[in-house]
Amino acid sequence: MKGEEDGALSRRAFAGAAGFLxxxxxxxxxxxxxxxxxxxxxxxxxxxxxxxxxxxxxxxxxxxxxxxxxxxxxxxxxxxxxxxxxxxxxxxxxxxxxxxxxxxxxxxxxxxxxxxxxxxxxxxxxxxxxxxxxxxxxxxxxxxxxxxxxxxxxxxxxxxxxxxxxxxxxxxxxxxxxxxxxxxxxxxxxxxxxxxxxxxxxxxxxxxxxxxxxxxxxxxxxxNPSSDATRFISEWIADGAIGRVREVHNWSSRPFWAQGVDRPAEQQPVPEGLDWDLWLGPAPSRPYNKAYLPFVWRGWYDFGCGSFGDMGCYSFAGLFKILDLTPPTAAEACSSESFEETYPKASIVHLDFPAKGSRAALRLSWYDGGLKPPRPAGLSQEDQQMFDRGREGIMYIGDKGILLGGFNGDNPHVYPESAKYKLPPRERGARERDRAMEQWxxxxxxxxAPLTNFEIQAPVTEAFLLGCIAQRLAGSRLEWDTGKMRVTNLEKANQYVDPPYRSGYDV
CATH class of the missing domain: 3.40.50.720 (NAD(P)-binding Rossmann-like Domain)
Incomplete structure (x- = not known):
């Protein structure tokens, strides 16, 4: 694709100079x-x-x-x-x-x-x-x-x-x-x-x-930052629908792949046509085993970011825009049994975010592996299903009420219910456009620039990756200095902030 102004004379200038259509x-x-x-x-x-x-x-x-x-x-x-x-x-x-x-x-x-x-x-x-x-x-x-x-x-x-x-x-x-x-x-x-x-x-x-x-x-x-759900939730919260937001709870049904497992002892032959060393790339070298790929790599520390990295990137992209969040100041996780090389089967991660402008400081809690926050009383039958096994959702808790929606904020409902905060009727069969692709x-x-460009998404990514580090060190509170890009109270956590690449794959 060439820009219109490439070359000594642009197409627009040529058309004007030539004097014809x-x-x-x-x-x-x-x-x-x-x-x-x-x-x-x-x-x-x-x-x-x-x-x-x-x-x-x-x-x-x-x-x-x-x-x-x-x-x-x-x-x-x-x-x-x-x-x-x-x-x-x-x-x-x-x-x-x-x-x-x-x-x-x-x-x-x-x-x-x-x-x-x-x-x-x-x-x-x-x-x-x-x-x-x-x-x-x-x-x-x-x-x-x-x-x-x-x-x-x-x-x-x-x-x-x-x-x-x-x-x-x-x-x-x-x-x-x-x-x-x-x-x-x-x-x-x-x-x-x-x-x-x-x-x-x-x-x-x-x-x-x-x-x-x-x-x-x-x-x-x-x-997510461009979705209709994000727009409505932003407007409702800004209008005081649930008061000042103090907590957010976000739960995922992942992982669908194995986590909470040890490294396989068996070394298997590399399949024909696969360059195993290139697949490993910047990650530390290890013998080939089918336990690592494809798809299942998400659960391994060296290759993936677990459930949080797989799904948090969606919901957090919307959350950061709705609440105008900056990087968190602390993270803490509790989880099922810890393993040396894989994410836990289930975990809860708490991230503390500082106040900004009129927004109060808040805590964002992530749940995976089937874990969820307590089910609030007074929900509709439809919204109660958000807490059933295999379902995903997000819940904003303010000092005047709650806002509950699907994992990405879809189909949001405000409690106590108000006619003022209802979604408009949606055209039957209508599907949302892929706004991220269109913007890019x-x-x-x-x-x-798209709303999910790298500059905007860097602090979003920083937030859930700090949560991923907390999952590796479950039970420890990590105090985070975003300016210095360091955990200030637990030195061993810093080895995961910016780990080096394997020799030969430096960038």
């Missing part, structure tokens, strides 16, 4: 046509479930051209997917008529019981299946200028060779988010990075700094 190419091309010069060229890095799903969403956009994919896994059919054969079904739906039986060799081999309570279908992933989807999509559109999709094992080679790419989408495991995003931004590529933004607090600071210095458009695919693509083209 130039009909835009998109008019000649018909409805929905986007001229090549207005398309964002994009490379997708990390082709697991999230990588495949979001890349297909990007393919469907006429203003995006996917030109390259990258993954250290050549291809396999062992990625968790949310529905039987869901990834292949999505690909066929994207490709359209005539492709109903496309990719039979990529069909799900079945399902797997990951934990006692969670069974998942297994789907396709890796660079070869991703490349095939991209090429099939553009071939189905009969694009005469299409030259194929490049495929890479190593993101460093991609960034070196694909010099003209405008943007990258990063969807690797958490421990790779920052190294790849930083490398891309330093080459002045715009970045859409999967949540959580980073694996450590130090990385979040660097991501924000480099994004600011390079002036790149950055975002997470998280729409607009920013890539020169528009305003």
């Amino acid at each position: 130039i009909v835009p190419r998109h008019v000649l091309g018909g409805a929905g046509y986007v001229p090549p010069s207005d398309r964002v060229t994009l490379a997708a890095i990390g082709m697991g479930r999230q990588g495949m799903a979001v890349t297909m969403e990007l393919l469907a956009r006429p203003d995006v051209q996917v030109v390259a994919v990258c993954d250290c896994n050549q291809g396999s059919k062992d990625y968790a997917e949310y529905g039987a054969n869901a990834l292949l079904t999505s690909a066929r739906r994207l490709l359209g008529s005539g492709y109903e039986n496309w990719g039979e060799d990529l069909a799900s081999p079945g399902s797997l019981q990951l934990t006692h309570s969670f069974r998942t279908s297994l789907g396709m992933g890796g660079r070869d299946p991703a490349r095939r989807v991209v090429e099939a999509f553009y071939s189905s559109r009969k694009a005469s200028t299409y030259k194929g999709c490049a495929s890479y094992r190593d993101y460093r080679e991609l960034l070196e060779k694909e010099k003209d790419v405008d943007a990258v989408y990063v969807a690797t495991p958490d421990h790779w988010h920052a190294p790849i995003s930083l490398a891309a931004m330093r080459k002045r590529k715009h970045v859409l990075c999967q949540k959580p933004m980073t694996h450590s607090i130090g990385e979040a600071r660097r991501m924000a700094q480099i994004a600011r210095e390079m002036k790149t458009a950055t975002s997470l695919p998280v729409s 693509l607009a920013a890539v083209k020169g528009g305003p």
Whole structure:
């Protein structure tokens, strides 16, 4: 994608100087046509479930051209997917008529019981299946200028060779988010990075700094700050619907993957097509075992951020905007049994936030693994279900009442009930737009910064990652100095604030 002012004479200036009407190419091309010069060229890095799903969403956009994919896994059919054969079904739906039986060799081999309570279908992933989807999509559109999709094992080679790419989408495991995003931004590529933004607090600071210095458009695919629910809750709380907020409680049904386990003793052979050392990347070296990937890496300290990092990035992005939060001053967790290398099966994390302006200091409590806050009295039958097994929710407690909603604040209700604080009727079948994606693509083209850009999300990320450190040190209160980026009362906690990368993978 080239800016309008590229070159000695802009298109606008040329039209004025020539003195005649130039009909835009998109008019000649018909409805929905986007001229090549207005398309964002994009490379997708990390082709697991999230990588495949979001890349297909990007393919469907006429203003995006996917030109390259990258993954250290050549291809396999062992990625968790949310529905039987869901990834292949999505690909066929994207490709359209005539492709109903496309990719039979990529069909799900079945399902797997990951934990006692969670069974998942297994789907396709890796660079070869991703490349095939991209090429099939553009071939189905009969694009005469299409030259194929490049495929890479190593993101460093991609960034070196694909010099003209405008943007990258990063969807690797958490421990790779920052190294790849930083490398891309330093080459002045715009970045859409999967949540959580980073694996450590130090990385979040660097991501924000480099994004600011390079002036790149950055975002997470998280729409909470832009959602209708966030807007209504913000307005209601600002209007005094529940008085001054003193507490917030947020609970998740995660983890769906194994946590509270020890490192496997067995060393297994590395599957053909997987570069295990590159998958480990900046993390400490260890022998290969199926217990680490795909999907299940979330529960391991070295690779993921547990339930809090997986889901807190959504709800906290909205919370920070609604309550105008700054980083917390303290964190403390209690949990089920602690393990040396994995997050606990269940935990409660308390984060203390300082007062700001007219907002009082407050405590935000996170619950996972089936734990929840006490159920308040007087709730409707519908809202009582928020506290049932497997359900998720959020509850704001003020000095005059409470506000209860789904995990991301959806369908909020105020107690005591008031006709003043009711959601307007919603059009039947209406779905919220993906505002985060829209904002990011607009920013890539020169528009305003997204609400989930790296600078705004760095303190959000800092908050829940401090909670992740508290989970590792359950029972200890951590006093946090955000200015110095240090825990001031427990030195051993600081080793997790900005841990070093493995030699050879420094950024």
